[in-house]
Amino acid sequence: MTRKQRRLVLIGGGLAVLAVAVALMLNAFRDSIVFFNSPSDVVERNIGPGTRIRLGGMVKDVSVALGDNLSVRFEITDGKTEVPVIYRGVLPDLFREGQGVVAEGALDRAGLFNADTILAKHDETYMPKEVADALKKSGHWQDDYAQRAAMPVGGGAR
Amino acid sequence: MIAELGHYALMLAFGLALIQGIMPVVGTRSGDAVLISMAAPVALAQFAFVAMAFLALAFCYVTSDFSVLNVYENSNSQMPFIYRLTSIWGNHEGSMMLWVSILTFFGALVAVFGTNLPAVLKANALAVQAWIAAAFHLFILITSNPFVRIPEAPFEGRDLNPILQDPGLAFHPPMLYLGYVGFSIAFSFAIAALLEGRIDAAWARWVRPWVLGAWMCLTLGIAGGSYWAYYELGWGGFWFWDPVENASLMPWLAGTALLHSAVVMEKRGALKVWTILLAILTFSLSLIGTFLVRSGVLTSVHAFATDPARGIFILGILVVFIGGALTLYAWRAPLLKQGGLFAPISREGALVFNNLFLTTACATVFVGTLYPLALEALTGDKISVGPPFFDLTFGPLFIPLMVAMPFGPMLGWKRGDLLGAAQRLLAAAVLAALAIAGAFALEQGGPVLAPFGIGIGVFVMAGAVVDIVERTMILRLALPVALHRAVGLPRSAWGTALAHFGIGVTMIGIVGVTAWGSERIAEIKPGDSLEIARYRVTLDGVFDRDGPNYQDTVGRFTVHRANGELVGNMEPTRRAFPDRNTSVTEAALMTRGVSQLYVSIGDPNRDGSLPVRLYFKPEVLMIWLGAGFMFAGGALSLSDRRLRVGAPRPARAKAMPQPAE
Numbered sequence: 001m002t003r004k005q006r007r008l009v010l011i012g013g014g015l016a017v018l019a020v021a022v023a024l025m026l027n028a029f030r031d032s033i034v035f036f037n038s039p040s041d042v043v044e045r046n047i048g049p050g051t052r053i054r055l056g057g058m059v060k061d062v063s064v065a066l067g068d069n070l071s072v073r074f075e076i077t078d079g080k081t082e083v084p085v086i087y088r089g090v091l092p093d094l095f096r097e098g099q100g101v102v103a104e105g106a107l108d109r110a111g112l113f114n115a116d117t118i119l120a121k122h123d124e125t126y127m128p129k130e131v132a133d134a135l136k137k138s139g140h141w142q143d144d145y146a147q148r149a150a151m152p153v154g155g156g157a158r
Numbered sequence: 159m160i161a162e163l164g165h166y167a168l169m170l171a172f173g174l175a176l177i178q179g180i181m182p183v184v185g186t187r188s189g190d191a192v193l194i195s196m197a198a199p200v201a202l203a204q205f206a207f208v209a210m211a212f213l214a215l216a217f218c219y220v221t222s223d224f225s226v227l228n229v230y231e232n233s234n235s236q237m238p239f240i241y242r243l244t245s246i247w248g249n250h251e252g253s254m255m256l257w258v259s260i261l262t263f264f265g266a267l268v269a270v271f272g273t274n275l276p277a278v279l280k281a282n283a284l285a286v287q288a289w290i291a292a293a294f295h296l297f298i299l300i301t302s303n304p305f306v307r308i309p310e311a312p313f314e315g316r317d318l319n320p321i322l323q324d325p326g327l328a329f330h331p332p333m334l335y336l337g338y339v340g341f342s343i344a345f346s347f348a349i350a351a352l353l354e355g356r357i358d359a360a361w362a363r364w365v366r367p368w369v370l371g372a373w374m375c376l377t378l379g380i381a382g383g384s385y386w387a388y389y390e391l392g393w394g395g396f397w398f399w400d401p402v403e404n405a406s407l408m409p410w411l412a413g414t415a416l417l418h419s420a421v422v423m424e425k426r427g428a429l430k431v432w433t434i435l436l437a438i439l440t441f442s443l444s445l446i447g448t449f450l451v452r453s454g455v456l457t458s459v460h461a462f463a464t465d466p467a468r469g470i471f472i473l474g475i476l477v478v479f480i481g482g483a484l485t486l487y488a489w490r491a492p493l494l495k496q497g498g499l500f501a502p503i504s505r506e507g508a509l510v511f512n513n514l515f516l517t518t519a520c521a522t523v524f525v526g527t528l529y530p531l532a533l534e535a536l537t538g539d540k541i542s543v544g545p546p547f548f549d550l551t552f553g554p555l556f557i558p559l560m561v562a563m564p565f566g567p568m569l570g571w572k573r574g575d576l577l578g579a580a581q582r583l584l585a586a587a588v589l590a591a592l593a594i595a596g597a598f599a600l601e602q603g604g605p606v607l608a609p610f611g612i613g614i615g616v617f618v619m620a621g622a623v624v625d626i627v628e629r630t631m632i633l634r635l636a637l638p639v640a641l642h643r644a645v646g647l648p649r650s651a652w653g654t655a656l657a658h659f660g661i662g663v664t665m666i667g668i669v670g671v672t673a674w675g676s677e678r679i680a681e682i683k684p685g686d687s688l689e690i691a692r693y694r695v696t697l698d699g700v701f702d703r704d705g706p707n708y709q710d711t712v713g714r715f716t717v718h719r720a721n722g723e724l725v726g727n728m729e730p731t732r733r734a735f736p737d738r739n740t741s742v743t744e745a746a747l748m749t750r751g752v753s754q755l756y757v758s759i760g761d762p763n764r765d766g767s768l769p770v771r772l773y774f775k776p777e778v779l780m781i782w783l784g785a786g787f788m789f790a791g792g793a794l795s796l797s798d799r800r801l802r803v804g805a806p807r808p809a810r811a812k813a814m815p816q817p818a819e
Contacts, residue, residue, distance in 0.1 A: 009502050014514055021518045021555060025525055028550035029543075036540035054542055070681055070769055089679055090760045090769045093392070093742050 039081040164214025165305040171207035172295035178288035182281035197284040198269035205266035225311035234317040236707035251304035282350030317737040326386030337376025343368040345441035362424035374792035381785030392743035405447030411520035508566035522551040564621020586620035608673035618662030653795030660787025670777030691774035
């Protein structure tokens, strides 16, 4: 083979692998993307039962009810709209009423959100960015959400 | 006083970095030998001052000086000594200090050990290293100063994020940074070569040990982080395809490709232009990783603080360095001379195959990680790209790579014999087929493809063994002769075989635990038991225990085999930290061979029952064991005489590399 032919083989092979990769990605994008929604979005966008979404907001105060067999019900709110959620399993360490949460799952026909994953993790000052944005949008953001626990005891810093 | 000293040392280091970044380049342009020779001593001085700043911060942490804001926010005098030390980098400011400390440490290493480098290349490389350092010094001084004081010192600190109060913090970030930042050496040498406009095989010989060292550290850092997440987060996942994890995986993939293409360049003088590009891309991905993790565009356990100024600053660094490097590459790379010829079926061809698939796999991870950010910036839609995306893209691209891996080392340079290699690998293929049949027979359930995954893992492992068997001819020659050959084999051959073996081990671990792991989630009372995979796990009772800065609620479990034989006890814990008003789960692990039993608990209910998550994780330890093999393989190669001693000689012989055309 000449240098030119060898280079063609290389470039051709490279393009073929790249094409396969692009095809794989497009295919995967079709099935495995989950959109984030606030409770208001769920109503406004008319999200139907069975569509997998991420639902984020605050865990509504005094809404958490523990049921049998590790099931738990609570409501996620963005200040305007509430969506009832049911989840079966052990809640994350930092799941608490009045704090930010993101649940992944789908609505059933009765409008109950069946979550299979609850994200409320990492830090007591943690506020999922999506939740913060959603709260700001609905006008229920309070500046002290993020640094409520971060304030020093002994007065102003810096 | 000490904090101010640290702050001042850091400013001096910034000044030195500017000198180190400008003077040697001026010297190489004007041919001034004095300016050229400045690079090394200034690099040493810069490292000394950064080390001083880091030690000053360490001093503040160890002595619990809460008048320093950073210490107050992230430490507590009740914490054990080791956590007071590791909490230095358990926050944004401190971790950036660690970053520049390692960066300047590598610069100092080049200055000390690079005695056999051509003076101009060394001066230019150290200058590039200093540009990076200067940018990050400035970043720390302007946006992330760890030495800020509080006017009225509080009595007690706010404690470290409980999830980070773990030995993993002592190990994972430094190793990861050694890897990330280690690739900066390859980057600096690549830029230096482009500035000079010429490059030869000796370049690859100088750069390869640095790449290898960085790659080893990154491998251990990723594996360590994965094991930490596995036992700390309480549900036993070892990889989440979280953007932050992907940020470390991308440089690893590109670095692995670089490691292999540098071999071709060193041995055959081919793939020069491509290797330079990979060196630039690998460190660029490290920078992007730093940006993703530190800028606050992602929220995760690693995003310690979200301050838009920081994000924009790092983005600026990113644009300047990556954009600048790629521009320089586009401008100067055509000047570099093309290297040797090779047939598609050859060792070079195999390494090109490796590079092609590794970089493509890296690209899919890149798209999956950054697409949500790009989409949100463009349309405002918030999406998440989860594990299914990566399973469907990364997986299919990695499998051909694994299947091809044993063939590579068996092919000759320039022109290889694929049929011959296949014949020699027959034994490995037979073993793989047996493993597939065995997996089908022994394991019920699980995905149909899983036994084939095991088969590929076994094929890779057996292929590495066959490689050594063939090289030593142990089956054909008398044993003493073969042993002599084994001793005489270059250590890099052993290293290659060991690292490839490790990939197979990791593959089996991943397939095993994903396909055949089982879980039980239940609320049980003392006396109740749960059955899982041949074991019976009984809750004996729940009791409290006090720690230095936390209180534990411990569930005590007894594990029996199904036939009643006692295996041992497990004590998963809920650990409450009053200063942070949080609690975390400390899972209990019991190792059975390479498999593990895994128990974590929630807070006890009022009726005395305890929420329990019980997992059986078959072959899970092989995931990290494989990483250990990869590290050991890298270490063996690094100790190869050809990389250490042999390096200077061809360099001197070719004191005048042929100039670019």
